[in-house]
Amino acid sequence: MSRFPVENIRNFSIIAHVDHGKSTLADRLLELTGTIDKTKNNKQVLDKLQVERERGITVKAQTASLFYNCEGKQYLLNLIDTPGHVDFSYEVSRSLSACQGVLLVVDANEGIQAQTVANFFLAFEAQLSVIPVINKIDLKNADPERVVKQIEKVFDIPSDECIKISAKLGTNVESVLQAVIERIPPYAGQVGYLIAGMKDVTEAQIGDTLYLHKQPVEPLPGFKSAKPMVFAGMYPVDQSEYNNLKSAIDKLTLNDSSVTVHRDSSLALGAGWRLGFLGLLHMEVFNQRLEQEYNASVILTTPTVPYKAVLSSAKLIKEYREKEITIINPAQFPDKSKVTEYLEPVVLGTIITPVEFTGKIMMLCQARRAVQKNMVFIDQNRVMLKYLLPLNEIVVDFYDSLKSLSSGYASFDYEDAGYQTAELVKMDILLNGNIVEELVTIVHKDKAQTVGKAICERLKDSLPRQLFEIAIQAAIGSKIIARETVKAYRKNVLAKCYGGDITRKMKLLKRQAEGKKKLRKIGNIEVPKDAFIKVLKTQTDK
């Protein structure tokens, strides 16, 4: 490495919207430079994680060093492959700070999408050179000229700077390498890694400045820690696995510093954590990695968002030592009488969609308490909408709904937009008049009925019948807003019990009696442990 003069080194990254082909481009560049064997069928080589290969996405930024000869000189090109998904923008920005230029890949058919815009601005703000690369020109519907015009209009980059390629077929990829050398400036320095003798996983903090022993330096400008957008409770399936899960979470969060970790506990599920993620995909990928790489199986509870409350009660202010508190666990929700106002996190969402879906998407956003901030036509086919959305309205299935409404063509990105006043209420769930602690939920006043009804229905399906009726109610204060009933058993006795049936029946009865011992009693009602889990758990409808 050290034999390379600094002016022959290029540090660059590939950025793009999801699925526009940056990983394929990386494959081709690796092949072209002889870094990997061309004869092998190379597909998304840098996507090493199982979860990446299964989902076809890049999660972790991988790095490769390429050697390239151009006009008699040998160059060292350090390439950083990055994720395209909105949730992983933190990974993207980390990689960019180590680069001097980027290849901005845009699909020749899809054109500029939400992440294209977002990533461009990340690079632009970091003052990096941007080389636009229009990909997938081999496809039937490709319209590179249209995309060139978009790039000119939206990013103000002259059309002759666009390089048109097919990463899949390798067409014109060589020009990309040349552009990297010509248009991306060299820098004094290299990216690399070192081996440290640290004992505890938490000692290694991202953003720390390392210095030679006894030669302290000024710390480098640090990173802002990534802001979690979505919280979920994570509990071991059984308390005996707590330690395993703890160690797995510690290791995985070392690798992924954008996950925030708080210890938490639930009456139903025992000791666990409330983890903060950058988005739903981030959370799902984290969970999948936990299972695949650490063999941990967990119970995920419904994602919640960090609400805030401005306290009015002097007593509480003293107790919490501040006036404005963040509420992560619904059980901590302070009563209305002790609060001046409640606040909920909001985001500024950018949706880019083909024109024909605009109406449906606007209706979807309206249903999610969104306020339109802007609407702009990118070209004659597509419109960009900006909405101010409460975060809790998008943490569950907003993205999926958007995709299905638009047959997959709409794209979505969002950024933190602070907090806004919200009429939040605490909703209790009661069984025959007894409050169930584990199921208390914080919800916006307008959504209370829908959410309450859904919880009551899920509970109805998961509670076994008893010898008396069970009234399931959702309540705000003393007002009942939703109700379901589990009818009492009218008949529960084996029809035939003769000589040949007795052994089997006794076995069954004894097994059921054993199972009954493990039931929790709420009032007179016997509740199996998994009844609440079924209600709290994220519904997998993939």
Add this chain to the structure above:
Amino acid sequence: MTLPGARAGAWAAAARAAQRRRRVEGAGRSPRPVTRSQRAALYVHWPYCEKRCSYCNFNKYIPRGVDEAAMRSCLVTEAQTLLRLSGVQRVESVFFGGGTPSLASPHTVAAVLEAVAQTAHLPADSEVTLEVNPTSAPASRLAAFGAAGVNRLSIGLQSLDDTELQLLGRTHSARDALRTLAEARRLFPGRVSVDLMLGLPAQQVGPWLRQLEELLRRCDDHLSLYQLSLERGTALFTRVQRGALPTPDPERAAEMYQEGRALLREAGFRQYEVSNFARHGALSTHNWTYWQCGQYIGVGPGAHGRFVPQGAGGLAREARIQTLEPDNWMKEVKLFGHGTRKRVSLGELELLEEVLAMGLRTDVGITHQHWQQFEPQLTLRDVFGASEEVNRLLEQGLLLLDHRGLRCSWEGLAVLDSLLLTLLPRLQEAWQQKTPSPVPGG
């Protein structure tokens, strides 16, 4: 229907054997009092059927050809062996079940009964029941069974609706069944039982009650009502699972049961067990043995038994099951005299649990005297009187605990299996806490 000569001859021989038996009984007529362990009911399993009903998961086989003689010989052998093994001196009832026992020859029935009578005492008035399938039982055949020693019939009617009968995969029509019923009543007045099913897929309460009412106009003094239980592996289960048939509605089934039993009560029937109704005292003494935890010997492939093998010096009551597959069973019987596949000794607590679970299925429940025979140290009040949960059930009127004993109320009987989930653990606790009996010589 005229019979081939050989068979007629065999039947006549069987009838004569039965007559001999009755005469012998009539003679020395003062049976010594017999203790519990010297008595047993006898169950005989005929495993063959013409076809498999869509809901059935019993041990039954559709054979290509039945070697009746071989089967008969094995049933006889096993009956004798097990009777000797059990040391039983008096057989109080015999039940021919299956399969379709009415497909067997009356000669086989006679042969088994004769063997029993020779090995132990079989009182002349002991209940001998044969399960009957309407298709395979024309009047003349029923008469032949009667001559062979059968004195009670249980007819698998199941439904009076032909569409339902097809759904169940039965081989007869409603008319066939009613005709068989009428003929049976003529031959065995007051001794005929019919089975009716409820809770079939798509069945409605009104139409089912009308079936019951029609049946009431024509039936004898005993009825069994059985809620359909969909068993995994049956054709009916598969059809429901596929969505070809609706899942039976448990609410509707519960209503049918409640309305049905009330109707039968008004018609003068005593619901003496969860599914069994009788008037004029026409209870099944054989089945009563099961619920009272008496001894019973199971003969034939897959038959179950519970008895103390006193004849072999055993002291503990055992749960036994005979080899399921008929051909294998026959081989074993020929080699060893019986084809017992499994024997498990029942512990004291296990037996008490059975006494509790079976006894509560009857209307009289468990009397104090009955309980004492199995558990001399702890009374029912000792076990259940102090339990808060049990008291709640008593307060709710589902259970009764009084000077007679412990039993379900009318409402409680319908939800017995839920009650047992409270009662069984309570019994376990009480039994484990009981002071152990002093060690002799200690």
